[in-house]
Amino acid sequence: MKSVIIDIGGCDYPQKMIAGAVNAAKAFPAYNIVVVGDEQTIKAAVGDKAPVNLVIEHASDVITNYDVPTRAIRQKPDSSLVKAIGLLNSSDDYIGMISGGSTGAVLTGATLLVGRIKGVLRPVLAPFMPTAVDGKLVCIADSGATVDPKPEYLAQYAVMAEKYVRALLGIEKPRIALLSNGTEDDKGDARTKAVHELLKQLPIDFAGNMEARDALTGDYDIIIADGFSGNVLLKAVEGTAKMVMGQVKKAMFSSFKSKIGALLMKKSLYSLKSKLDYHAYGGAAFLGVKKLVVKTHGSSNEISTKASVANIIKMHENHILEDIKAEMETERAAVSVAVPDGE
Amino acid sequence: MKSVIIDIGGCDYPQKMIAGAVNAAKAFPAYNIVVVGDEQTIKAAVGDKAPVNLVIEHASDVITNYDVPTRAIRQKPDSSLVKAIGLLNSSDDYIGMISGGSTGAVLTGATLLVGRIKGVLRPVLAPFMPTAVDGKLVCIADSGATVDPKPEYLAQYAVMAEKYVRALLGIEKPRIALLSNGTEDDKGDARTKAVHELLKQLPIDFAGNMEARDALTGDYDIIIADGFSGNVLLKAVEGTAKMVMGQVKKAMFSSFKSKIGALLMKKSLYSLKSKLDYHAYGGAAFLGVKKLVVKTHGSSNEISTKASVANIIKMHENHILEDIKAEMETERAAVSVAVPDGE
Numbered sequence: 001m002k003s004v005i006i007d008i009g010g011c012d013y014p015q016k017m018i019a020g021a022v023n024a025a026k027a028f029p030a031y032n033i034v035v036v037g038d039e040q041t042i043k044a045a046v047g048d049k050a051p052v053n054l055v056i057e058h059a060s061d062v063i064t065n066y067d068v069p070t071r072a073i074r075q076k077p078d079s080s081l082v083k084a085i086g087l088l089n090s091s092d093d094y095i096g097m098i099s100g101g102s103t104g105a106v107l108t109g110a111t112l113l114v115g116r117i118k119g120v121l122r123p124v125l126a127p128f129m130p131t132a133v134d135g136k137l138v139c140i141a142d143s144g145a146t147v148d149p150k151p152e153y154l155a156q157y158a159v160m161a162e163k164y165v166r167a168l169l170g171i172e173k174p175r176i177a178l179l180s181n182g183t184e185d186d187k188g189d190a191r192t193k194a195v196h197e198l199l200k201q202l203p204i205d206f207a208g209n210m211e212a213r214d215a216l217t218g219d220y221d222i223i224i225a226d227g228f229s230g231n232v233l234l235k236a237v238e239g240t241a242k243m244v245m246g247q248v249k250k251a252m253f254s255s256f257k258s259k260i261g262a263l264l265m266k267k268s269l270y271s272l273k274s275k276l277d278y279h280a281y282g283g284a285a286f287l288g289v290k291k292l293v294v295k296t297h298g299s300s301n302e303i304s305t306k307a308s309v310a311n312i313i314k315m316h317e318n319h320i321l322e323d324i325k326a327e328m329e330t331e332r333a334a335v336s337v338a339v340p341d342g343e
Numbered sequence: 344m345k346s347v348i349i350d351i352g353g354c355d356y357p358q359k360m361i362a363g364a365v366n367a368a369k370a371f372p373a374y375n376i377v378v379v380g381d382e383q384t385i386k387a388a389v390g391d392k393a394p395v396n397l398v399i400e401h402a403s404d405v406i407t408n409y410d411v412p413t414r415a416i417r418q419k420p421d422s423s424l425v426k427a428i429g430l431l432n433s434s435d436d437y438i439g440m441i442s443g444g445s446t447g448a449v450l451t452g453a454t455l456l457v458g459r460i461k462g463v464l465r466p467v468l469a470p471f472m473p474t475a476v477d478g479k480l481v482c483i484a485d486s487g488a489t490v491d492p493k494p495e496y497l498a499q500y501a502v503m504a505e506k507y508v509r510a511l512l513g514i515e516k517p518r519i520a521l522l523s524n525g526t527e528d529d530k531g532d533a534r535t536k537a538v539h540e541l542l543k544q545l546p547i548d549f550a551g552n553m554e555a556r557d558a559l560t561g562d563y564d565i566i567i568a569d570g571f572s573g574n575v576l577l578k579a580v581e582g583t584a585k586m587v588m589g590q591v592k593k594a595m596f597s598s599f600k601s602k603i604g605a606l607l608m609k610k611s612l613y614s615l616k617s618k619l620d621y622h623a624y625g626g627a628a629f630l631g632v633k634k635l636v637v638k639t640h641g642s643s644n645e646i647s648t649k650a651s652v653a654n655i656i657k658m659h660e661n662h663i664l665e666d667i668k669a670e671m672e673t674e675r676a677a678v679s680v681a682v683p684d685g686e
Binding site for chain 1: 474475487490491522523524531532533535554555556557558559560569570571572574575576577578579580581582583584585586587588589590591593594595597598600601603604605606607608609610611612614615618619
């Protein structure tokens with residue numbers, strides 16, 4: 001039986017992730033859901049009503065945000081993350097894993113212990129954001145895995161993210177834009193200009209440069225960025241959405257009249273809040289490693305955990321890894337990069 | 344009589360900027376407000392009721408967003424921008440200028456024709472954003488003037504922005520953070536890490552690295568960034584605020600009940616909208632050149648134009664240029680940069 005692994009170590013609310021695991025087990029009876037973490041915690045959270053396809057794997061240790069990722073991966077073999085990756089590597093039956101732990105540790109662990117697909121220069125961390133267009137999402141690649149990337153890395157991000165969006169959202173030819181400080185072709189720092197030239201050569205639907213203010217218009221399916229500015233984009237969007245919604249809430253309670261108004265608008269605003277809620281879309285895929293790895297938010301809850309499991313199953317069923325593997329052979333030629341194997 | 348120059352060439356709504364100039368002339372009777380642009384357009388907009396301290400300077404040409412800045416500055420001597428800069432340079436009575444035209448042209452014109460203050464490596468474009476804390480603003484330096492800056496440039500941005508925020512907001516020791524992809528000291532791309540070390544050595548209130556999600560918390564007065572990611576931050580905030588407010592509006596009209604609610608909340612939401620409106624804070628100062636130059640949004644209206652004039656007058660009265668000039672001598676030593684004069 002194929003299995004999806006959930007590492008609950010290092011996340012903010014293990015109980016919520018476990019609840020998500022239970023929901024996922026019920027929703028996907030054809031798969032095992034393997035929860036890795038402290039056995040007592042998991043058992044206590046699951047109670048008596050564990051679905052038969054929920055499997056518990058005990059891990060006595062945990063990697064935290066205070067650990068140095070490269071060191072922790074080597075020195076904490078009993079951590080839930082290293083155990084989860086060990087399981088993932090042990091058999092093809094384990095199709096993928098989810099972790100809500102330290103981003104640095106998850107990416108380092110996946111890169112070093114799972115390993116990159118042959119030809120992939122750097123894996124890419126690709127989360128989704130909701131847009132102004134109902135039901136439409138936009139993917140950022142990269143949102144922070146590599147902060148000083150070479151232009152060729154970003155060209156590969158485009159190729160991998162295209163397959164990702166196709167597999168997950170069913171968009172055959174996703175519209176891909178390059179994050180820059182202006183829409184003109186010659187805008188950008190030196191790296192962005194070089195990436196622009198590479199993306200023009202690829203057989204993708206390349207929309208050219210875009211500005212951060214248009215990230216959520218719904219005009220683009222994928223935004224290509226270096227990990228540093230992609231991270232700025234993602235977090236600026238999160239922070240601003242939270243700030244504005246907070247201000248709206250404050251405005252709602254600023255007078256007696258507005259309180260009555262707020263009461264009447266409750267349902268509509270609640271549905272907006274869930275629309276803007278990143279939990280609904282699951283975590284960020286870490287594309288370019290040999291297995292499906294999804295990094296969920298540290299504050300993941302039952303909704304995002306279940307959504308991440310659903311995403312892994314969908315990616316698996318749509319053969320995204322095989323697609324990336326096959327493409328990497330041809331794509332390497334297209335972006336004209338001479339890459340020593342195993343670089 | 345001291346004068347403030349307003350270049351209306353290349354902006355989206357000249358009429359609105361002219362209305363702002365009229366308001367500014369009325370609000371600051373001790374200053375001349377000199378409007379540079381097409382005489383007919385200005386006269387038609389001003390009508391018969393021009394305040395005596397509103398001066399019209401005709402310019403027959405205009406630099407647009409389609410012009411190449413460096414070329415346009417040289418080849419369009421009759422453009423409103425080049426004429427405005429010419430005036431600004433002609434006498435100390437012209438204390439500063441505002442332009443709503445092409446950002447590239449304004450910054451290029453100011454850098455080449457006004458010239459940098461001795462010791463300044465690169466001028467910095469520093470706009471304000473509203474935060475979650477009522478009445479509190481945060482300044483981004485740089486928001487896009489230089490996309491591939493050396494670390495030393497950013498150290499100087501901090502010094503100049505400190506004086507700017509002090510002069511304009513009266514904050515004696517502004518809290519300064521460095522935009523990065525994590526709060527830990529070792530987070531960031533190579534440049535950010537180098538900047539972090541330089542900022543630690545400066546006699547400023549340095550809060551360390553910050554993430555884009557905390558840009559609007561009100562915890563910081565100044566955010567130091569390279570022009571590329573600073574531009575991403577600014578535009579992501581603008582775009583997301585606009586998107587979320589648009590969604591709130593949509594939610595308000597989604598049902599009969601919510602429409603009634605919206606009616607009751609109208610006043611509160613309107614006051615929120617004006618709070619989030621960047622027009623209220625005036626344009627972005629271009630710090631490090633020999634005169635006060637403020638780049639306002641292309642879509643500047645009467646509010647932002649008047650606010651920009653008010654900012655220039657306040658900066659002038661608080662001697663910000665003299666402050667920066669004096670500091671540049673000592674600051675150069677502090678950041679340990681050997682800079683050939685006039686580099």
